[in-house]
Amino acid sequence: MKFKVLIVVCLSVLFTNGIQGQGEARSDKLLSIERLYSGEFKQQYERAIRWIENGDAYVIIEPSTTIDDADELVYYNAKTQARRVWVAAKDLQTPNGQLPIESFTVSPDGSRVILFTNSSRVWRSNTKGDYYVYDLDTKKLNQLGASLRPSSLMFAKFATDNAYVYYVHDFNIYKEHAITQEQTQLTFDGSRDIINGTFDWVYEEEFGLRDGFSVNPKGSKLAFWQLNATGTGVFYMINNTDSIYSKPIPLQYPKVGESPSGVRVGVIDLTTNHTHWVPLEGDPKAHYIPGMQWVNDDLLLIQQMNRLQNTLWIWSYVPSTKTLKKIYTEKEDTWVDIGYPDVSANGWGDNDLMLVDDRSAFLRMRETDTWRHVYKIDIRTGEQTLLTPFDYDIASLRSTTDKELYYIASPDNSTQRYLYKTDLKGKGKSKRVTPQEYQGLNTYNMAPNGKYALHIHQSHKAARSVRFINLPQHKTLKTIAANTKYTTQLSQLEQPEVIFTQVTTKDDLDIDVRMIRPPHFDPSKTYPVLFHVYGEPWGQVALDNQIGLWNTMMAQKGYVIIDMDNRGTPCLKGSAWRKSIYRKIGVLNTSDQAKAATEILKLPYLDANRTAVWGWSGGGSMTLNLMFQYPDIYKTGVAVAAVSDQLIYDNIYQERYMGLPQNNKADFIAGSPKTYAKNLEGNLLIIHGTADDNVHYQSAEIIINELIKADKQFDMMAYPNRSHGIYEGRNTRKHLYTLITNYILEHTPIHYPIGN
Helix, strand or coil: CEEEEEEEECCCCCCCCCCCCCCCCCCCCCCCHHHHCCCCCCCCCCCCEEEEHHHCEEEEEEECCCCCCCEEEEEEECCCCCEEEEECHHHCEECCEECCCCEEEECCCCCEEEEEEEEEEECCEEEEEEEEEEECCCCCEEECCCCCCCCCEEEEEECCCCCEEEEEECCEEEEEECCCCCEEECCCCCCCCEEECCCCHHHHHHHCCCCCEEECCCCCEEEEEEEECCCCCEEEEEECCCCCCCEEEEEECCECCCCCCEEEEEEEECCCCEEEECCCCCCHHHEEEEEEEEEECCEEEEEEEECCCCEEEEEEEECCCCEEEEEEEEECCCCCCCCCCCCCCCCCCCCCCEEECCCCEEEEEECCCCCCEEEEEECCCCCEEECCCCCCCEEEEEEECCCEEEEEECCCCCCCCEEEEEECCCCCCEEECCCCCCCCEEEEEECCCCCEEEEEEECCCCCCEEEEEECCCCCEEEEEECCHHHHHHHHCCCCCEEEEEEEECCCCCEEEEEEEECCCCCCCCCEEEEEECCCCCCCCCCCCCCCCHHHHHHHHHCCEEEEEECCCCCCCCCHHHHHCCCCCCCCHHHHHHHHHHHHHCCCCCEEEEEEEEEEECHHHHHHHHHHHHCCCCCCEEEEECCCCCHHHCEHHHHHHHHCCHHHHHHHHHHHCHHHHHHHCCCEEEEEEECCCCCCCCHHHHHHHHHHHHCCCCCEEEEECCCCCCCCCCCCHHHHHHHHHHHHHHHHCCCCCCCCC
């Protein structure tokens, strides 16, 4: 066995959920589920900020100092951190009482604020609700769309002139005068099938798109997406608990192999209210439009992809002359990424291209060679300049100044992330900005001008902390969340050891490993192993971040917990590493995990006969595949919200990484756990929410049927009306983690409880 230790670190303990073992004596140094859910362990988090004045100031929501249980908006000068109340709670009174603030946006000139409240959930997020406009000069508060159904407006925003507010209601776009409240409907064909200004389920889930319109700076034109979901199949979830009769819940959901919604971009002249459609090439039902943005008053950039998602075209469009020009083409043999999955991305679904050089060029990350690099593309000529000619991957882009680009990378260690900068001319020089003392994961919410940022740091040794800094000095101007109390609480617990290493498989593949070993670890003893897996392109698990209180709890009980990242995960190990999984999900990643497990289980203190594996979503699928394909390695499995058959998941995700089943159906079958269910030998617990709109409960029933046909015994738990996250309802998470822990304890027993 080849086993290479890269970093050895100890004394770690961090956040999530912990479980009480039955009948075990406990002290204050050990975790219990009662402690975990009592609110004893609380971390501080930063509040969402809105940058204004190009980043020289920001506004946040803070509790009122004069009115109990009320919030107000507070203004901070970025340089001095001088504070003043910007919108006082006393000015936010409505006929129904104090107005609660859930989020807000600021008008371009800073004279008015749009307040969002009374929200309701649409798919993953609460994007539908009520909006109010507050005028900072007159201190007047007006409700938008007051004549419309309560809690039914989406994405309200100002144009530069601040005269009108624009929003979506019932799949149509409206404008409303901020003072007179005169309302004008701009589109009229909106329905569940014709979607204007927002998106269907799959666009939101896989492209991260929610807000589907924008107004040009002058306020003379509005560009919007229109989706035509006619023909999209309807999947029905069933609510069996809220009435004596079951209630079907319809969900438009394009399964893999099914045509996507037709999509096009319209431009509304806000003087005449006339709509013109941008004449993009191709069948609207055979391509995607994952990005669209204004460059100036009369220039749009539009990103278009083919159905296979292996070609990206970027178009410029001039509405006044109706001139459409293809300025950039990117093609890969596998797939082209739009939203790059990474722990440093600091946001999800913002597909706008970063504009530079006085908005005459845009930046594009691509990986058509060995590494993921950043290119600058001139909008007028299409000329391309390589800005990062370095032999390492760029993880994400953060911000720019007039001369420099800030980005996240970690050239020497894929388990970590740091801020770097380079020039915007491609001279090939770079500098790490994150100070050496912040080893681990670092993310940044940067000001538009690149001068300031919220810096969030965490590692296996350090609880999450947040500070406001200036750049490029990286000087702390204010500590926002030190989590000192939380750190002290954790230091009083029995703490596991954390080891970062690599294991080399028999075919010379180096796999990153994070191993959590029990407190008082004794290498002369043998310990049961708990593998935690994900293994698909949207997740990396062997990271130098907080290990979680649930992991800490399991280590305290005597488990060695192992996270490993196979090929196809978004590690910073080069394009070939990430793209090798194309058409091989469920095959290559499963094989990599099993081969790595085979090597690591040769360690004398790991008991190869007491092994458990668990995962959620893609990790649930991986758990099933490992249990079925490698039953000699994995004895017990817990699969949460798993995709059991790749032919039933959504088209954008599954086709991106697997192709079209019409062309290569055998690959989908080869990677699906359903294919191998007959091989189950160990203990298996299947967990699924019946209202999972992402991985449908259908997936659980499919694998259950296969196991029954094969005469295989197993265990299962259905959570009624819970979604993919299985969190809705009183006591749900406590019940879920108690179930998971007890199952592992029962079937993967401990021989050496802590303290023995």
